[in-house]
Amino acid sequence: MSAPNFKRLKSLSREERKALTNRSEADLSFFLEKVAPILEAVRTEGDEALVRFGRTLDKAEGLTKAGLKVTQAEFDTAFALVDDAVIEAIRFGIANIRSFHEEQAPEPMWMKEVRPGAFAGDRFLPINSVALYVPRGKGSFPSVTMMTSVPGVVAKVPNLAIMTPPGPDGTVDAATLVAARIAGVETVYKVGGAQAVAAAAFGTETIRKAQKIVGPGSPWVVAAKRLLAGVIDPGLPAGPSEGMILADDTVSGRLAAMDLLIEAEHGPDSSAWLVTPSERVAQEAIDTLPELWSRMTPQRVEFSQAVLSGASGGILVADSMEDACAFVNEYAPEHLEIMSTKPFDYLGDITEAAEILLGTHTPVSIGNFALGPNAVLPTSKGAQTYGPLSVSDFVRRSSIGYVTEKGYPEMARNAKILADYEGFSSHANAVSDLRLDFLKD
Numbered sequence: 001m002s003a004p005n006f007k008r009l010k011s012l013s014r015e016e017r018k019a020l021t022n023r024s025e026a027d028l029s030f031f032l033e034k035v036a037p038i039l040e041a042v043r044t045e046g047d048e049a050l051v052r053f054g055r056t057l058d059k060a061e062g063l064t065k066a067g068l069k070v071t072q073a074e075f076d077t078a079f080a081l082v083d084d085a086v087i088e089a090i091r092f093g094i095a096n097i098r099s100f101h102e103e104q105a106p107e108p109m110w111m112k113e114v115r116p117g118a119f120a121g122d123r124f125l126p127i128n129s130v131a132l133y134v135p136r137g138k139g140s141f142p143s144v145t146m147m148t149s150v151p152g153v154v155a156k157v158p159n160l161a162i163m164t165p166p167g168p169d170g171t172v173d174a175a176t177l178v179a180a181r182i183a184g185v186e187t188v189y190k191v192g193g194a195q196a197v198a199a200a201a202f203g204t205e206t207i208r209k210a211q212k213i214v215g216p217g218s219p220w221v222v223a224a225k226r227l228l229a230g231v232i233d234p235g236l237p238a239g240p241s242e243g244m245i246l247a248d249d250t251v252s253g254r255l256a257a258m259d260l261l262i263e264a265e266h267g268p269d270s271s272a273w274l275v276t277p278s279e280r281v282a283q284e285a286i287d288t289l290p291e292l293w294s295r296m297t298p299q300r301v302e303f304s305q306a307v308l309s310g311a312s313g314g315i316l317v318a319d320s321m322e323d324a325c326a327f328v329n330e331y332a333p334e335h336l337e338i339m340s341t342k343p344f345d346y347l348g349d350i351t352e353a354a355e356i357l358l359g360t361h362t363p364v365s366i367g368n369f370a371l372g373p374n375a376v377l378p379t380s381k382g383a384q385t386y387g388p389l390s391v392s393d394f395v396r397r398s399s400i401g402y403v404t405e406k407g408y409p410e411m412a413r414n415a416k417i418l419a420d421y422e423g424f425s426s427h428a429n430a431v432s433d434l435r436l437d438f439l440k441d
């Protein structure tokens, strides 16, 4: 086992500091090259290609075209397979996620009188069809089913369809089906990876073409979304998970180590950093990691050790909390915990983070599974321009304008001046006195 990275930010050059903010997603060239033929095969062969990739890439040897869509009987079996405690936790999470997302639902329409007799506003309608990608590979993700389905249902999208890889036995993860049905999504396709993105983008004999695909995934999924961005709206960029723990000197380094491992265990391509100005917190964290690894499964130990000793994770000592906050902003993490007895003191200093969890009782796990805000979040500095998945990802907005006879003269006079300046004669004619003549017809 290699030791976790430990660095003091002040000892780093500007380039070395910047290099710490790189993610595995920064170079997708390998994946882009590999997924291009998969996308083309799905475009030209449809279901035939989906079955072939399900058999080869997901090892679902018994997969058939007829079996690509989950049946009602498979949903019913899933409820019998999943423990009651898991079903209850799914219900608990969905209730909170729904409660949170209902607050985001826009009014169907608003209008304002911007000038006497001139009205302007917005109208919102659900997108007609959205595919929800639910990963399955380095884990199964009923929680992602909850996070993608609920905002789509709240937005009243008429055609929601989950795409998720089949396991080797040809079935979809049972808790994913339970979560889908409780959330209100009954269309689930057994297709994952790049082929799922292609199936949603082009449609196949079985799979209905979608206008948008949301949901996180491995670099295979991220690469496919990037290549098909001209065919389907790929939503916010959500790739390998990232966690950052910002800790001041008021907390236990043992606690910081515990939460550092949360996102580090997703996969070797994830990122996880502890940033603190406290040498004590840093040292306690380093000393605690072996004890925590002894409580984890071998695969999760392997993933988190790869992250913490590789290019995308470790423990960083900053000069001060100010410097630590500056580094957080340079990094723009997906999940951020502000671990302090006074977390609100630092909230104003953090401007770049997709999710900010405050205090010592709000670990990322609670955000991932139970609290309500969406845990499908932008990665790889996406937080600089995107927010978490939300109801607004499932609706489109049209602006509405209505000018009355009373409001017309002032609007027309000003519009004509600019139409003339820009040299558009038809634009200008339409707001000239000629219009008033035509209106008399």
Ligand SMILES: NC(=O)c1ccc[n+]([C@@H]2O[C@H](COP(=O)([O-])OP(=O)(O)OC[C@H]3O[C@@H](n4cnc5c(N)ncnc54)[C@H](O)[C@@H]3O)[C@@H](O)[C@H]2O)c1
Pocket: 034, 057, 058, 134, 135, 136, 137, 138, 139, 141, 144, 165, 192, 193, 194, 195, 216, 217, 218, 219, 220, 221, 237, 238, 239, 240, 241, 266, 267, 270, 334, 375, 376, 377, 378, 379
């Ligand atoms: N950003 C977020 O909000 C968020 C949320 C949850 C999970 N995640 C991330 O999503 C990712 C999920 O990854 P995963 O692997 O568990 O599931 P996944 O479903 O994204 O990827 C598995 C699929 O990849 C394809 N694949 C695997 N090997 C391949 C190969 N050699 N060639 C072509 N295709 C191949 C297969 O089709 C397989 O079904 C993780 O990185 C996790 O950290 C992110």
Ligand SMILES: N[C@H](CO)Cc1c[nH]c[nH+]1
Pocket: 141, 143, 144, 240, 241, 242, 263, 334, 368, 375, 376, 377
């Ligand atoms: N941390 C993930 C988002 O990056 C969400 C998740 C689901 N299950 C476990 N984790």
Ligand SMILES: [Zn+2]
Pocket: 241, 262, 263, 266, 368
């Ligand atoms: Zn997670």
